[in-house]
Amino acid sequence: MKFSIITALVATTTTVTALPFSGYLSKRSNVTAAAFNTSTNNDLEPSYSKxxxxxxxxxxxxxxxxxxxxxxxxxxxxxxxxxxxxxxxxxxxxxxxxxxxxxxxxxxxxxxxxxxxxxxxxxxxxxxxxxxxxxxxxxxxxxxxxxxxxxxxxxxxxxxxxxEYQIDSKELVGDQKNWTTGYFAYGTDNQDDYPANVxxxxxxxxxxxxxxxxxxxxxxxxxxxxxxxxxxxxxxxxxxxxxxxxxxxxxxxxxxxxxxxxxxxxxxxxxxxxxxxxxxxxxxxxxxxxxxxxxxxxxxxxxxxxxxxxxxxxxxxxxxxxxxxxxxxxxxxxxxxxxxxxxxxxxxxxxxxxxxxxxxxxxxxxxxxxxxxxxxxxxxxxxxxxxxxxxxxxxxxxxxx
CATH class of the missing domain: 3.40.50.1580 (Nucleoside phosphorylase domain)
Incomplete structure (x- = not known):
């Protein structure tokens, strides 16, 4: 299906369909020059999912x-x-x-x-x-x-x-007082273990x-x-x-x-x-x-x-x-x-x-x-x-x- 046919289909869709499709297609009136050629074909192929x-x-x-x-x-x-x-x-x-x-x-x-x-x-x-x-x-x-x-x-x-878990570092005491931040991984009680749950x-x-x-x-x-x-x-x-x-x-x-x-x-x-x-x-x-x-x-x-x-x-x-x-x-x-x-x-x-x-x-x-x-x-x-x-x-x- 060539681009020209796509354009016609879109025009038909936006004409006969109520929201949400009616607002899909609008064109800018002040289009800037393209930095490179974008005129390659975009032929449609069958899509299993859509x-x-x-x-x-x-x-x-x-x-x-x-x-x-x-x-x-x-x-x-x-x-x-x-x-x-x-x-x-x-x-x-x-x-x-x-x-x-x-x-x-x-x-x-x-x-x-x-x-x-x-x-x-x-x-x-x-x-x-x-x-x-x-x-x-x-x-x-x-x-x-x-x-x-x-x-x-x-x-x-x-x-x-x-x-992660987080405790304000100013509230850390004991062994945890030496932690540089209050972050530690989920399901753990220290900063060196991989998370126990993800x-x-x-x-x-x-x-x-x-x-x-x-x-x-x-x-x-x-x-x-x-x-x-x-x-x-x-x-x-x-x-x-x-x-x-x-x-x-x-x-x-x-x-x-x-x-x-x-x-x-x-x-x-x-x-x-x-x-x-x-x-x-x-x-x-x-x-x-x-x-x-x-x-x-x-x-x-x-x-x-x-x-x-x-x-x-x-x-x-x-x-x-x-x-x-x-x-x-x-x-x-x-x-x-x-x-x-x-x-x-x-x-x-x-x-x-x-x-x-x-x-x-x-x-x-x-x-x-x-x-x-x-x-x-x-x-x-x-x-x-x-x-x-x-x-x-x-x-x-x-x-x-």
């Missing part, structure tokens, strides 16, 4: 809030705005290019918003995401041992670090072959280095990566609705990320949504609504997650008063580093990406093994909370 789906995007770009979305909406030629049930009240539209090959959604910030948006989107009957490549592309705080402001990170693991969202592992391809392509991009202010603040760090110009890094992200900062929290969550992945994770980026989005995609994949192996998590670094040594005596002032000037290059590098993989998917769809050339050799999925296989993290048994 036999009446009208659109089969090749790429879904997932942003979390307006600045992350704006860089794509300004850079690509998104023609269609579709208001879909279940998307964020702040960001109710799915944006798509003329032939629906590329679509972009903004989830809203935080774990609940991300999960609700992705779940609603993958369940929408008009869209078949079973072969869609997903680029989760947002900003994050960064660890100076591995990143600097403007750096681009790609994750193999994402770890939900704040899903919720299933603690760790997600992604397709390393696709990850490596995205990194290879991102390294061809010219990154935004920021301003003199950005450079001056970087030089406060003794860590080599922290004081250098931004680069593309393969390291892992943590998810927490708590926006944490500082050496104590950073050291603890680094330790917890390693604990949860049996020493495999290299924590370098802080985020608020990734585990929630990935959980929604796992559930969608379970019923053929998405392909979890086709997800890439990319975070660019907008600020440091801990202070330089010269400011470590006042973390509050570092967090609230310091001029890091990393936001603008981080936003710019979402597009700079993300565009090459988007372009590659479109230009090599039939020969490479359509049938999943970069299929995973590693385990992919959650801690339960929901999508099959045996997780290479965790422990042999635990209680399901």
């Amino acid at each position: 036999p009446f789906a009208m659109f089969q995007p090749k790429v879904l770009i997932t942003s979390m809030f307006e600045p992350e979305a704006a860089v794509w909406l300004e850079g690509l030629d998104f023609i269609h705005n579709m208001t879909l049930p279940g998307l964020s009240p702040l960001y109710p539209d799915l944006h798509c290019t003329s032939n629906y090959s590329i679509c972009q959604v903004t989830t809203g910030e935080g774990e609940i918003n991300a999960a609700a948006t992705i779940a609603s989107l993958t369940l929408n009957p008009l869209f078949d995401f079973s072969k869609t490549y997903v680029l989760i592309a947002g900003i994050a705080g960064g660890e100076p041992n591995y990143t600097t402001t403007g750096s681009v990170t790609f994750s193999k693991y994402t770890i939900q670090v704040a899903n 919720y299933g969202t603690e760790v997600f592992e992604l397709n390393e072959n696709l990850l490596d391809r995205a990194i290879e392509l991102a390294k061809t991009a010219t990154l935004d280095n920021g301003t003199n202010v950005t450079s001056t603040f970087r030089k406060l760090y003794k860590e080599k990566k922290g004081s250098s110009l931004p680069q593309v890094e393969k390291c892992d992200g943590v998810t927490s609705d708590t926006y944490f900062t500082g050496n104590i929290m950073g050291d603890y969550f680094d330790k917890f990320a390693k604990l949860m992945t049996n020493g495999s994770a290299t924590y370098c980026a802080t985020a608020q949504e990734d585990n929630a989005s990935l959980e929604a995609f796992v559930r969608a994949d379970k019923f053929g609504l998405a392909d979890y192996e086709r997800i890439i998590v990319m975070r660019t670094i907008s600020d440091f997650a801990r202070p330089p040594a010269s400011l470590s005596n006042d973390t509050w002032a570092f967090f609230t008063k310091s001029e890091q000037d990393g936001f603008a290059p981080a936003i710019a590098n979402i597009f700079n580093a993300g565009l090459p993989i988007v372009t590659d998917i479109l230009s090599k769809w039939d020969t490479v990406y359509k049938n999943g050339h970069y299929k995973a050799d590693n385990y992919v999925g959650d801690i339960y093994g929901t999508l099959g296989g045996t997780p290479d993290f965790g422990k042999p048994d635990f209680e399901v909370a």
Whole structure:
């Protein structure tokens, strides 16, 4: 079914159908010029999970809030705005290019918003995401041992670090008085044991072959280095990566609705990320949504609504997650008063580093990406093994909370 027929069908649908479909399709009157050609065909194929789906995007770009979305909406030629049930009240539209090959959604910030948006989107009957490549592309705080402001990170693991017990550290006594934080894992009574019970969202592992391809392509991009202010603040760090110009890094992200900062929290969550992945994770980026989005995609994949192996998590670094040594005596002032000037290059590098993989998917769809050339050799999925296989993290048994 060619795009011209799809357009006719959509017109018919929006004419004869009452809500929710009547508000799906609207067009912007001030479309900006596309950064590259998006005129590839988007022929429909039979879908087992959604036999009446009208659109089969090749790429879904997932942003979390307006600045992350704006860089794509300004850079690509998104023609269609579709208001879909279940998307964020702040960001109710799915944006798509003329032939629906590329679509972009903004989830809203935080774990609940991300999960609700992705779940609603993958369940929408008009869209078949079973072969869609997903680029989760947002900003994050960064660890100076591995990143600097403007750096681009790609994750193999994402770890939900704040899903634990917590006691205010000022109330700890006895042996626990030596703890650096009041966090400890569920079902345990200390900070060294793996959780005795889990919720299933603690760790997600992604397709390393696709990850490596995205990194290879991102390294061809010219990154935004920021301003003199950005450079001056970087030089406060003794860590080599922290004081250098931004680069593309393969390291892992943590998810927490708590926006944490500082050496104590950073050291603890680094330790917890390693604990949860049996020493495999290299924590370098802080985020608020990734585990929630990935959980929604796992559930969608379970019923053929998405392909979890086709997800890439990319975070660019907008600020440091801990202070330089010269400011470590006042973390509050570092967090609230310091001029890091990393936001603008981080936003710019979402597009700079993300565009090459988007372009590659479109230009090599039939020969490479359509049938999943970069299929995973590693385990992919959650801690339960929901999508099959045996997780290479965790422990042999635990209680399901």
